[in-house]
Amino acid sequence: MSSRWLRRAHRYARPELVEGRVEGLTTSAVTAAALALLALLTTAGGARPSPSASDPLFVESAAATGLVFTHVNGATGKYYLPEMMGAGVALFDFDNDGDLDVFLVQSGAIDAGGSAPAACHLFRNDLTVSPDGTRTLRFTDVTKQAGISVRGYGMGAAVGDYDNDGYLDLFVTAFGATTLLHNNGDGTFTDVTRQAGVGDTLWSTSAAFFDYDRDGYLDLFVARYVDFTPGANRQCSDPVGARDYCSPRAYRPVPDRLFRNDGRGHFVDVTERAGITRADGAGLGVVSGDYNGDGWLDLYVSNDGGANQLWINRRDGTFVDEGLISGSALSAAGNPEGSMGIASGDFDLDGDEDLFVTNIVGETSVLYVNDGRGNFEDARARSGLARFTAAFTGFGTDWIDYDNDGWPDLFAANGAVNIVEAQRGQPSPYRMRNQLFHNLAGRQFEETSAAAGPAFGRAETGRGAAFGDIDNDGDVDIVVTNNNGPARLLLNQAAARSHWLQIRLDQRPGNRFAIGAWVGVERTGRPTLWRRVRTDGSYLSASDVRVHVGLGSSAAVGAVVVQWPDGQRERWTGLTGDRLVTLRRGTGRP
Amino acid sequence: MVFLSLAQIDLPPLPQLALDAYPPAAREAVSRAHQIATARPTDAEAVGTLARVLHAWDQWGAAHDTYVRAQALAPRAFEWQYLDGLALQRLARHAEAAGHFDEALQRSPGYLPARVKLAESLLESGSLDRAEPLFEALRREPASEPAAELGLGRIAAAKGQHGAAVTHLERAVALFPEWGAAYYALALSYRALGRREDAQRALERNAQYGPIWPAQNDSVFATVTALRDDAQTNLQRGLKLADAGDLAGAIAAHEAALARDPSIAQAHVNLISLYGRTQDWARAEQHYRAVVAIGFNLDEAHYDYGVLLGLQERWGPAAEAYRQAIAINPRHALAHNNLGQILERDRRFDEAAAAYRQAVDSQPAFRLGRFNLGRMLLALGRTDEAIVELEKLIQPRDAEVPRYLFALATAHVRAGHRAEGIKWATDAKQLALEHGQRELAAAIERDLARLK
Secondary structure, eight states: OOOOOOOOOOOOOOEEEESSOTTTTOOTTSSSHHHHHHHSOSSSSSSOOOTTTSOOSSSEEHHHHTTTOOOOOOOSSSSGGGGTTOEEEEEOOOOOOOSOOEEEEOOOOOTTTTTTOOOEEEEOOOEOOOOTTOOOOOOOEEETTOOOOOEEEEEEEEETTTTTTOOOEEEEEEEEEOOEEEOOSOOOEEEOOOHHHHHSSSEEEEEEOOOOOSSOEEEEEEEEHHHGGGGGGOEEOOTTTTTTOOOOGSSSSSSOOEEOSSSSOOOOTTOOOOOOOOOOOOOOEEEEEESSSSSSSSSEEEEEEEEOOOOOOOSOOOOEOHHHHHTOOOOOTSSOOOOOOOOOOOOOOSSHHHEEEOOOOTOOEEEEEOOOSOOOEOOOTTTTTHHHTOOOOOEEEHHHHHHHHSOOOOEEEOOOOOOOOGGGTTSSSBBOOOOOEEEETTTTEEEEEGGSSGGSOOOOOEEEEEEEEOSSSSSSSEEEEESSSSEEEEEESOTTTTTTEEEEEEOOOSTTTTTEEEEEEEETEEEEEEEESSOOOOOOOOOOOOEEEEETTTOBEEEEEEEESSSSEEESSSSSSSEEEEEESSSSBO | HHHHHHHHHHSEEEEEHOOSSSOHHHHHHHHHHHHHHHHSSSSSSHHHHHHHHHHTOOHHHHHHHHHHHHHHHHHHHHHHHHHHHHHHHTTTTTHHHHHHHHHHHOOOTTTTHHHHHHHHHHTTOOHHHHHHHHHHHHSSSSGHHHHHHHHHHHHHHHTOOHHHHHHHHHHHHHSSOOOHHHHHHHHHHHTTOOOOOHHHHHHHHHHHTTTTOOOOOOOOHHHHTTTOOOOHHHHHHHHHHTTTTOOHHHHHHHHHHHOOOOOOOHHHHHHHHHHHHHHHHHHHHHHHHHHHHTTSSSHHHHHHHHHHHHHOOOOOHHHHHHHHHHHHHHTHHHHHHHHHHHHTTTTTTTHHHHHHHHHHHOTTTHHHHHHHHHHHHHHHHHHHHHHHHHHHHOSSOOOHHHHHHHHHHHHHHHHHOHHHHHHHHHHHHHHHHHTTOOHHHHHHHOOOHHOO
């Protein structure tokens, strides 16, 4: 009989269409009519007032724009682990009106005790642009009109158009029942969890829509955390013996799940068949990308307190975990870390996807640099990121080129999970400030939080973060969620001096938003800017599906290359910056 | 007098401590030292003692602030610089830690732990060129040679010199064969050299040994750790003793923890098992009752109680205990597995198979549970299903695998796949020999002979 006798007392993103005619487009070749059309089809961009050097890089504007939402964790002093972990946010254009709407996940009370559970909220973006270019950003809570009634103990959100009807759908994870909301295309959603076969009652965290088998339908990966139940609550304490939240190591990890989309509105659980059960961990973050450069989408999963996983797609419906052998699973000293959020992107412009993983305080967050074949180097020290992140517990994160200089920068939403020593005795002693890091030509990073504005000086309990151009002014904005606190909207003011390009892909038939496509923006004499079309990554959150690239001092674009999710490539020329373009499959040159 | 006041103004202040928010044991310990330091604010020893106490209670930020004041008061003292370096290491402020270790070594150049810590801090902060000669020098000291070889291996790897890295790292694991971190670094260098199988083996060792690190005698840091004798410290000591096989010592440490704080559920849970291992059923039961009364860690308590009852061959109550664990935590894989074994014992094979299925559904990587499921399916004559389950156990090819392969071979033979059976049995025998499992290899050979 097995007798495991002792356990540690663990303290522990309205498309503008540029189709068919753009290939080979040059200024001399294009007709006046086509130019006029192009002008109509691009989002107003270009000249904006330049900020002065002393202006903050970001301005917090949630309340001013009507994005009023406060997360409730329901803490009652029982130190239930889920209380500390939520919740997430999704940035997506649910009504296809060309601007990003916001879905905020609510948690509520674990021991509801008869009280009505709190609900998730959908805020419609009612952005207006006046003839003089003045933008007025306003959010309206449309939760009821949209028919959304997600009332479990919510954790995170994932976004993707699983039925290829051209409208982005929503998947909500929870400590409890997950929910798949089908976007009906008329401003409402329908709960299709049961018929879609993606229901789950265990503790799910981040999720990712991606097409791993290239059949043109988005599949779904759901990261799951640990086997906590209120009845099996553990008693943990902090270093001075005060009651505190347990480490996930006090519980057992729950295996993640992979659902294959059968293309008929139903998903099949292929977790075991795909080999996903061969490794487990307390999953918190998930991102899809092609890490070994074979053109097929892989997955990276961050685990809290255990080895992270790099699920390499074997192109036969199965995956193999190469996290350890790839060097992306542990610290350089061979220790698993308390990993939370993930940013995946080509920060050094060498054409492959690198990983930044936020970790718990005292460990430092880690930069894994990809050699293009799926071998990673832990570059946290030489990049300078270790030094900046040592005192923080990071959650939501992404590579965002906040100043549009072409080099992807980093944002990290921070907040502790255990009592912050200097805040002992204070209410909610888990507060930390968020951070911004500027990419110094792909070699090192400098922290620019101090210049980022007062919002970056405020210590809160940061968790989710979603990224996208919310006011359609050509730069990347951020929505940050706080555990048991208000959501924050950080509007980017930093990028006005530089040029940019936003790209939306349109692929029919199949995966309509081309999630998983690899987009390269070629520039003469400068490295190509590669971006993955995705909504996943970060922590418990979903970001804009549109691709944003900063072009620096020149709006010139040599060409845009798209490697579609099935591996086919197309190329468009004659595009210029400072606009949003939609590239429809079949309208470029092979 | 005027001079003294100015000196005091220039001194870093003592940290602000929310002592009222500390639990009693920590409050008592920190308050005492804080009062003395506050009363004698220019006494380096009094201030340093407060820093030590804060350090002992893992209050690294406050400890660092206090060490800084102690350093200002006693600029020539070694210990405040060194201990501050240790506190800063725990805060992952490696570059600053290196500065303090450097300062400490100027005062006491021969203190080996400080030399090792300086080199390690420089490595962690990315100062490879500064770390390298320090590790080279440390190779010459037997007590620091393993750390030096790991450090030099990691530096060589960071420079892309993987051949040299392997040489250093192989030496490191030869010196300290249970060094998980060294095996991990070795695996990555093997991978870089294209030696994938070697890399996989090294990763298996990393998984096996995990965070085990060679111990180093550090008399200065011992003055910090010696300051704690609270419940949590005793609990941690008890765990270490249990890991080391010292059951009596582990029990004593756990009881000491409970003497200081009887409400620590984990200590009671651990004592169920510790007393169980010493067959002191009554005391084990007493701690089970205590943890049930406290109301935390209940699934573990019921599970461990089930094991305890099983050891007494009280199968009925044991099954009930496992069911209680499962009622609280339906995904308690071990409880499902052990319940399955009791059901199997009662020859309730269908129910046993269902319990094993629950175990592997709850924890798919639970190999023993899957092995039991495979076995039970085989016993039920559901050979095709058994083959499916047992085939999931063939990787990784560690010491557990020979018996899984043997079971897989048996399943194939029973399914009429004689050639497949011989193939797997041959593989099982070979692997058993590789892992030194001679009895199992002999048993497989006997069956193979009959088959052939």
